Every structure is written in structure tokens, then in C-alpha cells.
Amino acid sequence: MTPNAFLEHLNPEQLAAVTLPRQSALILAGAGSGKTRVLTTRIAYLIQTGQVSPAGVLAVTFTNKAAKEMLTRITGMLPINPRGMWVGTFHGLCNRLLRAHHREANLPVLFQILDSQDQLSAIKRLMKLLNIDDEKYPPKQVSYFINNAKEQGLRANDVEALDETGMRYRDLYAAYEQQCQREGVVDFAELLLRSYELLNRNEPLRLHYQARFKYILVDEFQDTSRFQYEWLKLMAGKDNVVFAVGDDDQSIYAFRGAHAGNMQTFLREFAVTSVIKLEQNYRSQGNILDAANMLIGHNSERLGKNLWTAEGAGEPIRLYAASSDFDEAQFIVDEIRALVGEGVAPSHIALLYRSNAQSRVLEHALFSASIPYRVYGGLRFFERQEVKHALAYLRLIANPEDDTALLRVINFPARGIGARTVEQIQEAAREQGVTLWQAACKRGGKADTGKGVPAFVMLIEAMRRETTGLNLAEQVEHLLHASGLVAHYQASKTEADRIENLEELVNAATAFLNEYDGERTEEMPDALTAFLTHAALEAGDNQAASGMEAVQLMTVHAAKGLEFHSVFISGLEEGLCPHENSMFEHDGLEEERRLMYVAITRARRRLYLSFAQSRMLHGQMRYGIASRFLNEIPEKLLKTINAPQRAVDASPAWEEPRTQRTESESGQSFRVGQNVMHPKFGNGVIVHCRGRGADAEVEVNFRQGGTKRLALQYAKLSPV
DNA sequence: GTACTCGTCATTTTT
């Protein structure tokens, strides 16, 4: 291979980014502009030209999937062993760091990682122990408080408590931290905070890593949190360079801590002189890009970018105004049929929506039409309860002091250890300042009954004995049976299908083992711990097996990074998209607009937008008006599809049928769609009319205040 | 211990 073979098909901006001399840079990469390609080619280029060895590269991504993809692409370009490179998520890299230096970080060798579920149950457990009212202090709030503090780099005694409640939360944080430390577990936020503190405090170590990682590359930079940015700064030190790739227009995760403002801060603090914009889009046709550009142009806080394509305008964007959510779904089904008839593969068609609840109507319509579909979201593999139970046994083998794991399975499958007994153990453990396991061991009783605490202790000890010397997959296999989990689910009528997942867990262990043996590292001496870490850090796929040709249903968030031949964006109504809750959030509307932008730019060739005038939501009929975002797309790009007169949307039988217009007693006439003014509620749009004369009623969707039903006789409505 | 009822709640989600 010639030195620069992989540079050949890059466009000028991509090439400039890839071959940039050693300096910090910000690559503003629009949707579909070849972002991943630039990132991976940059790494390959740096190594190929001898500017850095693989060991000098640190690349951060946001999902494990992205990390994997990156490694695959790099090794596809260069015949190198990727081991030396550090490519992974923030959490994955922090884990690696803490494993390698667990002693300095004050952690046990085999520390375990708590996922959010585990964290919450650990908090609940703690609060029960401390006898704290969980009505007054909801465990969810407590976990939010703790994670929030950690995200700001604050330990419990750094937290300022302004009042009684604040003090309570702070104390809970402190107690929680003690509990974690005692049990040798860390939560997600702790991974980041602990490794930050480690590097910050330990100068030789910090200098070591700063000397090592000459080049730091960050993917999806707009999704970094404030603390992750601080972490990067610490890692980079004074001399290293950061190559940040991101798109402020695609920042849709502010609600979980992403801070797109990091981009501006980065420009300033790293004295960035090279900002390269990748604006050529290789995905969508012209009309789609124009719509996206026009829409996002309504946002004010932007670094500024305009996507363009070398391809033609393509088809117009289709807009459908449905009378109801049911009608909307029916329309989508009809169009999918037509598309598939034209030869579009179902898997290249996506149905996007703002919130998961919207999928139901769509699923129903698809199901009735016998169109195969697949819904993304929901439980992931390692989050399933049967898998969690099995993992808890694994965790106990690795470390019986893991109280969270112990509580999970001490009586599952049921072995006659009731809540009262568990409380006694907890009480004893608290009094003696020991872990539950130690307390359980001390607890006397007949062990030969096969029941009760002694039997449980013996079971775990026997498991430890019997699994030593076995490989990971064999260990998993063994304890699935020894624990009684398999027998339990086999005996159950309703949960027998969970066995499949348990079997899948053995497969996952086998697969993991194969990979792990190939890449055994100094940081991960123990396959069992490595597997448990893998399970916590990477929750696995949302659905077990699919791969079948099926239409793809998902939220807009879940669609980020994907592309489809045809995309349907449904539910484009005020209150849904933009979501009503976003109105109270800082930057809320702009984030919603970015969400819409992400949705639009998923489409390659065909894009459908639709909204429904009525929609069943939370068991109640809601009447909506078209999303403001639709008005922000130039009409010339849209082709409106008229609603065929399907069945008039169903009103309950006891109500007057709805009409398009009505007249008040005084003879004033109103029609659906008309803008009106109300002295108290302000401006709004009529969405439905009912009755006439003295009975005349209208439903008005007000800009502020939502939908109201008003009797014309009393309401002082005036046309605008 | 389990099966049932009742009440509550309802963006978006990765690690």
C-alpha cells in the first residue's frame, strides 16, 4: 500500500482535517459528512506517517458501538495490533485506568461496577438501613443528587448544604460513598470522578499518561459533559493536542449532561486556530438538506454550518395532515406498502417519533397490515432480570462482600429467607460494621435443611469451590443450574422464555472469552471480573435476535447516527414535537429543533412529515395543531398530500358529531383552523367545532395553556 | 411467598 492510499477519496476539507499538523483542532462535521471516516483516517494517517505510535493514541467515543466501529475501521486500514491504542468510551477508558492503578485509586483489585439499576437499589437499601423516609427523599432524587454532584467533581463534603433537605442529601451521599467503598463497587459517575482525582492528585502518574498520549481524539464532542471536558483537559495537559469532532446542531442530549458549550470553551482554552467545517453531505438529496438547513437556521446559538450535496434536489418532502393518530398510522402503512412495492427494502424504511408512547398506534397498524417491523428501545440484554440474577451469582463468586448482589439473590430462587430474616442480617451487619456476607456467615442455624441462611452460605461457597478451574462459560453454565435459576424458570408457566436468555448468557460468556483471551491485558487479570465489567459497561443489544427484513421504529434520539432510504417523522404537533415540557427548559426549544434537524437528516431520498389533529394520549383525546417546525420549512420543498376522506374521526356517541364549522347564537361563525383570541387564554387555533346556536362549542388549542373546550355562548372569542 | 388490586404516572437515554 502506498503511504497515502487511504487519503485518496477524501474531499479537500476532509483531507485537510486528516492531515492537519500537530495542533488542537475542532472539526465541525455536519450530518452525513463522513465524520467517522475522518476520525479513523486521521488516526491511521498519524500512525502510518510515524507521527505517533499506536500506544500514543487516545480516542474517546460515546457508545461502545462507535468505539468498536472505529477500531474495526482502523485495523482495516493498517496492519497493526490495536491493543496499544486506547479507544473507548469515557467510562471504558476510566475503567481501564482504574484497573491498572487500583491501588493508587484506593480500590480493590476486583472492584465491580454498578449500573444505574444497581445504584438505585443500593441507595434504597441504604435508606432503609438508615430509616430514612423514602417519600420525603425519593431514592431517584437521591441518585440524581449524587450523580449530579459527582458530575461537578464534588465529594460529599464539598457539597454546600443550604437547608435541612440539602444536608440530608449530602449526608446520604456520604453514607452511600462509604457503603460503595466498603463493598468495593463503583457507579458510572464514580468511574469518571475517581480517575480524575487519581490523575489530578498523582503527579507522576499524570505526567506518565500525558507523556504517552500525544494525540487525543474525541468523537461526538458536542455530547461531552462539563466534567468529561475537564477530564480531557487534565489528560491533555499543556503539551498534547486534542482533535475534537462534533456537530453543535446535533446536540440532543443536554438532558443527560451534554454541554455543547464545551465547543466554544475548547476553542478558547486550547487556542484552536483550525476550525474545519465538513459541509458536503453524502447522504441526503437536495430538498431534504434544504429543509434541514432552513429549519436549523432558526436556532440562534450556532457555530454555523450549511450542508450541501453534489446530488440533485430529489423528490419533494411529503407532508400529510392526518385527522387522527389512527389515520396517520394508516397513511404510513399505505405508503410503506407502496414503497416496498417499488422495491425499497423494509429495513431501509424508518418510522421516527419523539416519544416511545407514540409507537403503539404505529405498531398496531403495521401489525394489522402484516408488515414486519422492529421496535428499538426497551430492555437491553444485560438489564433483563433473569440475566441480572445470574450475574449476581457470578458477582458473589468473584466477591461475596458485594451486598447488592447478595440481596438480589439471597432469596431468589426462593429458599425460605424472608424479609424479616434479611432485615436481621442487615441489622447485624450494621451493628458490627461488616458486610452482609460476613453477617450471614456468622448467623447460626441448621445447614442441613437445604433452606435458610446457612444453606445459602454453603451454596455460594460450594459454587466458588466447584467453579475454580473452570473457564468462564463453564462457570456460568454451572451456576445457572447450581443456583436453581434454571429449575425455577422451567417450573414457571409464565416465565419459561427467560431460560433462552440464560442460555444466551452462556453464549455471551463464550464469545467474550474468545475475544478476551486474544487480548488479555495487564489491567484485567481475571476473566470473570472482565466479563462482569463488560456486562455493566455495555448493556448489550436491545433485542435478542432479529436481522429479519423489517421496518424500523425508533425515537429520534435512537436514530442519531443512522440513515435510511425513506424516513417517516410522525406526530409533528405542538406539544409533542416540540415537546411541551421542553418549553420550561433552558434552551429547550432550540434542542427540540435540533432533534427535528437530526430526524430530517436521517433520510437519504424520501422524507415524510405528518401530524394528527387528534391523538389518544394518556387515555385522553388530545387535539393538536401542526408543529411550528413545519412552518419553518419552506413551502416550495413540501408536497402536501391531501387526506382522503377516511372515516370521520370518532367522537364518543354521546357527543354532538364534530363539524368543520359552527355558528353562535349571535350569528358569529367559526371554523376549524381559524385563529382566535380569548381575553384570558390569548391566541389559539380552533381544532374542533360541535353543535350550533346556543349549544355551539369549539375546542381551541391555545399557544399558552393547551386545549380548552369553550361554549360560544359564554366565551368571549373573537376572530384574529 | 404469591397473586391480586389499587394508585400513580406518563419525553428523550448511554455508561
Place this chain on the structure above:
DNA sequence: TGACGAGTAC
């Protein structure tokens, strides 16, 4: 409307 958690009755 419907999913889930807590609490209650057997």
C-alpha cells in the same frame, strides 16, 4: 390507556 410498583389478602 396501560405499565409498573407498593401494598394486601390468602
